[in-house]
Amino acid sequence: GQQVMQIPQYQHVQEGEDFTTYCNSSTTLSNIQWYKQRPGGHPVFLIQLVKSGEVKKQKRLTFQFGEAKKNSSLHITATQTTDVGTYFCAVEAGFQKLVFGTGTRLLVSP
Amino acid sequence: DSGVTQTPKHLITATGQRVTLRCSPRSGDLSVYWYQQSLDQGLQFLIQYYNGEERAKGNILERFSAQQFPDLHSELNLSSLELGDSALYFCASSVSGANEKLFFGSGTQLSVL
Numbered sequence: 001g002q003q004v005m006q007i008p009q010y011q012h013v014q015e016g017e018d019f020t021t022y023c024n025s026s027t028t029l030s031n032i033q034w035y036k037q038r039p040g041g042h043p044v045f046l047i048q049l050v051k052s053g054e055v056k057k058q059k060r061l062t063f064q065f066g067e068a069k070k071n072s073s074l075h076i077t078a079t080q081t082t083d084v085g086t087y088f089c090a091v092e093a094g095f096q097k098l099v100f101g102t103g104t105r106l107l108v109s110p
Numbered sequence: 111d112s113g114v115t116q117t118p119k120h121l122i123t124a125t126g127q128r129v130t131l132r133c134s135p136r137s138g139d140l141s142v143y144w145y146q147q148s149l150d151q152g153l154q155f156l157i158q159y160y161n162g163e164e165r166a167k168g169n170i171l172e173r174f175s176a177q178q179f180p181d182l183h184s185e186l187n188l189s190s191l192e193l194g195d196s197a198l199y200f201c202a203s204s205v206s207g208a209n210e211k212l213f214f215g216s217g218t219q220l221s222v223l
Contacts, residue, residue: 031209042112042200043153045211088153090212096166098208099144100153 004091006101014109019076021104023089032072032078033090034063037101042098046074079108113137116201116215126221131218133201135182141165141182143202143212144176153200156176160206179198191222 005024013019023032027072031050035043049065049072056063062075076083086103093099113136135142144156157170158177161175170176173191178184188195200218202212 033211035212042214042216043202043212044112044214048211092208093155094166096141096158096160096208097155097168097211098158099155099168100145102152 004088004089004093004099004101006104008085008104009102010105010107012107012109013079014080015042016049016078018080019079019106021106022085023072023074023091023101025070028068029069030092031092032065033098034072035088035090036085037103038085041085046087048095051090076106079106081108081110084108111216112213113157114201114203114213114215116199116218118218119216120219120221122221122223123191123193125193127191128187129220131186131188131199131201131220133184133186133203133215135184135201135203139203139205139213140182141204141206141208142178142182143204144170144186145183145200145202147185147198147217148197151197156186158171158208164210188220193222196220196222206210 033048034046037043052065054065060077064073086105088103089101115134115195140161143158156170158166176186198217200217202214204210
């Protein structure tokens with residue numbers, strides 16, 4: 001079945017440092033979604049990427065979809081303590097089956 | 111507030127028991143998804159319903175079953191519970207399908223003792 005790996009599993013940064021998480025698929029994707037889950041919270045949708053090579057920005061967050069549509073990245077510039085949480089990518093793995101990646105847990109120290 | 115309501119928030123039960131988790135999707139959403147999140151684990155897809163019909167199945171155990179009712183609320187039934195079933199169970203909804211963003215409920219924390 002569809003396998004979606006995220007790296008790194010965990011990252012601890014100082015406030016103000018940049019952060020990047022990568023999502024890699026073994027197959028070509030039709031689209032990819034990104035979610036954030038705060039500690040003790042539920043996943044919250046961030047963005048969806050559909051086109052090859054697509055880049056979207058949300059304030060300090062930059063999302064990119066690979067040219068081959070097999071990988072994606074989320075980059076946070078100048079992290080803040082409010083960025084703490086786990087970031088998941090999610091892809092369709094068969095009809096109507098939205099599968100989440102393994103997640104990257106981000107810890108930001110002030 | 112995502113608009114997705116899950117009850118109960120917490121559930122403590124014993125091995126061998128059966129429980130029912132309930133989910134009310136956002137108003138207007140026809141699709142409901144169930145996910146399981148174990149401690150420090152990712153989100154495991156269990157099952158998806160659209161307008162009352164099962165559309166997709168993940169690694170859902172045979173001891174687990176679900177349904178979506180005519181009013182679009184959904185229930186996840188877990189039976190013959192084992193210690194390893196302890197987890198956070200999330201329900202999510204979308205207007206129609208998996209190519210849309212999901213709105214998650216706050217989850218039901220199940221503890222099997």
